[in-house]
Amino acid sequence: MSTSRTSKASQTSxxxxxxxxxxxxxxxxxxxxKALDGVSxxxxxGEITCVLGDxxxxxxxxxxxxxxxxxxxGGTFAIEGEETRLGSPREALDRGIATVYQDLxxxxxxxxxxxxxxGSEIHKGRGxxxxxxVEEMRTTTHRELLRMGIDLRDVDQPIGTLSGGQRQCxxxxxxxxxxxxxxxxxEPTAALGVKQSGVVLKYVAAARDAGLGVVLxxxxxxxxxxxxxxxxxxxxxxxxxxxxxxxxxxxxxxxQMAGGSELEQLSHxxxxxxxxxxxxxxxxx
Amino acid sequence: xxxxxxxxxxxxxxxxxxxxxxxxxxxxxxELGAVVGAVAVFVFFSVVADAFLQWSSFSTVLYASSTxxxxxxxxxLLMIGGEFxxxxxxxxxxxxxxxxxxxxxxxxxxxxxxxxxxxATLAIGFFNGxxxxxxxxxxxxxxxxxxxxxxxxxxxxxxxxxxxxxTKSISDMEGFPSARKVFASHLTIGDVEVQITxxxxxxxxxxxTWILLRTRAGxxxxxxxxxxxxxxxxxxxxxxxxxxxxxxxxxxxxxxxxHLLFNYDVxxxxxxxxxxxxxxxxxxxxxxxxxxxxxxxxxxxxGAFIFGMTNKxxxxxxxxxxxFKFFLGAMLLLATLLNWWVRKRAEESK
Ligand SMILES: Nc1ncnc2c1ncn2[C@@H]1O[C@H](COP(=O)(O)OP(=O)(O)OP(=O)(O)O)[C@@H](O)[C@H]1O
Ligand SMILES: [Mg+2]
Numbered sequence: 001m002s003t004s005r006t007s008k009a010s011q012t013s014x015x016x017x018x019x020x021x022x023x024x025x026x027x028x029x030x031x032x033x034k035a036l037d038g039v040s041x042x043x044x045x046g047e048i049t050c051v052l053g054d055x056x057x058x059x060x061x062x063x064x065x066x067x068x069x070x071x072x073x074g075g076t077f078a079i080e081g082e083e084t085r086l087g088s089p090r091e092a093l094d095r096g097i098a099t100v101y102q103d104l105x106x107x108x109x110x111x112x113x114x115x116x117x118x119g120s121e122i123h124k125g126r127g128x129x130x131x132x133x134v135e136e137m138r139t140t141t142h143r144e145l146l147r148m149g150i151d152l153r154d155v156d157q158p159i160g161t162l163s164g165g166q167r168q169c170x171x172x173x174x175x176x177x178x179x180x181x182x183x184x185x186x187e188p189t190a191a192l193g194v195k196q197s198g199v200v201l202k203y204v205a206a207a208r209d210a211g212l213g214v215v216l217x218x219x220x221x222x223x224x225x226x227x228x229x230x231x232x233x234x235x236x237x238x239x240x241x242x243x244x245x246x247x248x249x250x251x252x253x254x255x256q257m258a259g260g261s262e263l264e265q266l267s268h269x270x271x272x273x274x275x276x277x278x279x280x281x282x283x284x285x
Numbered sequence: 286x287x288x289x290x291x292x293x294x295x296x297x298x299x300x301x302x303x304x305x306x307x308x309x310x311x312x313x314x315x316e317l318g319a320v321v322g323a324v325a326v327f328v329f330f331s332v333v334a335d336a337f338l339q340w341s342s343f344s345t346v347l348y349a350s351s352t353x354x355x356x357x358x359x360x361x362l363l364m365i366g367g368e369f370x371x372x373x374x375x376x377x378x379x380x381x382x383x384x385x386x387x388x389x390x391x392x393x394x395x396x397x398x399x400x401x402x403x404x405a406t407l408a409i410g411f412f413n414g415x416x417x418x419x420x421x422x423x424x425x426x427x428x429x430x431x432x433x434x435x436x437x438x439x440x441x442x443x444x445x446x447x448x449x450x451x452t453k454s455i456s457d458m459e460g461f462p463s464a465r466k467v468f469a470s471h472l473t474i475g476d477v478e479v480q481i482t483x484x485x486x487x488x489x490x491x492x493x494t495w496i497l498l499r500t501r502a503g504x505x506x507x508x509x510x511x512x513x514x515x516x517x518x519x520x521x522x523x524x525x526x527x528x529x530x531x532x533x534x535x536x537x538x539x540x541x542x543x544h545l546l547f548n549y550d551v552x553x554x555x556x557x558x559x560x561x562x563x564x565x566x567x568x569x570x571x572x573x574x575x576x577x578x579x580x581x582x583x584x585x586x587x588g589a590f591i592f593g594m595t596n597k598x599x600x601x602x603x604x605x606x607x608x609f610k611f612f613l614g615a616m617l618l619l620a621t622l623l624n625w626w627v628r629k630r631a632e633e634s635k
Pocket of ligand 2: 059060061
């Protein structure tokens, strides 16, 4: 089941490099609302592609197409060069695309190990005695989490008792364990403090080093710049830029993300407010 | 927070997962409230009613418990799966009516009626589930609709076909004795007379517990009730799971319905209204959360046992039947409070 831990062969020869996932000129409508228009994105093995944008820019919509929750209305979506249209999250998973959602990553009241194996349970026995291999799943969960540095003594505790960062890590560990080739993370650090964000980003990097192609969605250009190889900027459903890491500096990324001139306008407005310590901080950003 | 890389010794210290301490695990069990309640109710009636502690009373209590318990167990699974069914009470009656009237009208072997009733009851369960997953309306509304429709059909068709409020006797028909053996007989174990419904009940508890804790389907039931979208995102077939749960309820309604028919020979068409709440109450006392995702089949069975003890205990104590509702209400509140507290613990630091 979990044998296909991705080889790193695909990274070595740039000529034969085929994108794991390639979206080009994708558009998507919710009724009359145009959520995406002409968006392109490539995911390569061993690379982190960051998708940045303001609230409502269409980031979640974009990855829901890749994850099989939605279907695109225009453009092409190819997995390893083969054009596809995914009908369900199950299909995406079977094709090696795993998604970790900020809000719907886990089932809070279920034990950690049941969450870890949800949808990919291990069985033993045959016929009417075919049953879940509870011991195997408990030990595997414990071992896999330990590999990520989470030492849970009791994998039977409800996953809701873990911290937000730990829950994200469990979801990432699960994707890596089940041999995902592409890992999609929707704002994994949005609700986390600095320290926990760091822990999650570490595992995102670990997943990349294991050879996975990662799509990281975030509001935070600082987090993106720490781990990203490519940056795709979305603005009201359209592409506002696509850069390789060596083609853009953090300051520029931050500026573009905040909408350049809009930020200048904002800092101008804020500069007139009487509080001096505040205006100093904003003018710098 | 332990997400930091732990020191190496600690890593070696726990190569295998450890189970939590016994008291902590007990507190984490959904049945805890029900078991504590059952012991309290048992002790209470043992003290106030002398007749309560006799074997014959025990057998009566078990029988009363089983008539509710057979339905409470699948209803609990449905609630763990995050849905309600208000049509269960009248569905039992429908199932009995279909069986009886089909047999009588077609003058066939009663087993034919029993079989037709199984198919029809499952179809009604499927209808509930299918409508739910297609429309995404609250199951409360959908099954309230089926509840009213079935109630109307039960009364209307019975009146139309047999011109009274009850069905005709089918006791002289072929297959009746054997069907009665299966659905409404009793056997004697030692000094205790055990109704066959008790065996059906125990079998359902065992089956439901096995499904919940040891099969993939059980994992899915907890998941679709606890966080439907999260479950869908990791590939759980949410629709199939929910429809399956309604089919389970229908299967138990069929068993209950056949007991009703073969125990009394005739079926009153107005029967069953209100029982759906008893099943839900038993499941909630047994630790099922109204919001889904948590609970157990054993808990619901203990909830049904509390129902049985209270129902009969009040008779043995020679009190008015009015007090029965009082006890049931008090148990419901106490058990729900305890469950609320457990859930708060489970979700704290979320
Ligand atoms: N199910 C839906 N039905 C209708 N409109 C939707 C739906 N989901 C998203 N939208 C709309 O599509 C646009 C893009 O939404 P999306 O959730 O993709 O944004 P986002 O970039 O993920 O935002 P955020 O940073 O707030 O998560 C928004 O205008 C939103 O209102
Ligand atoms: Mg979003």
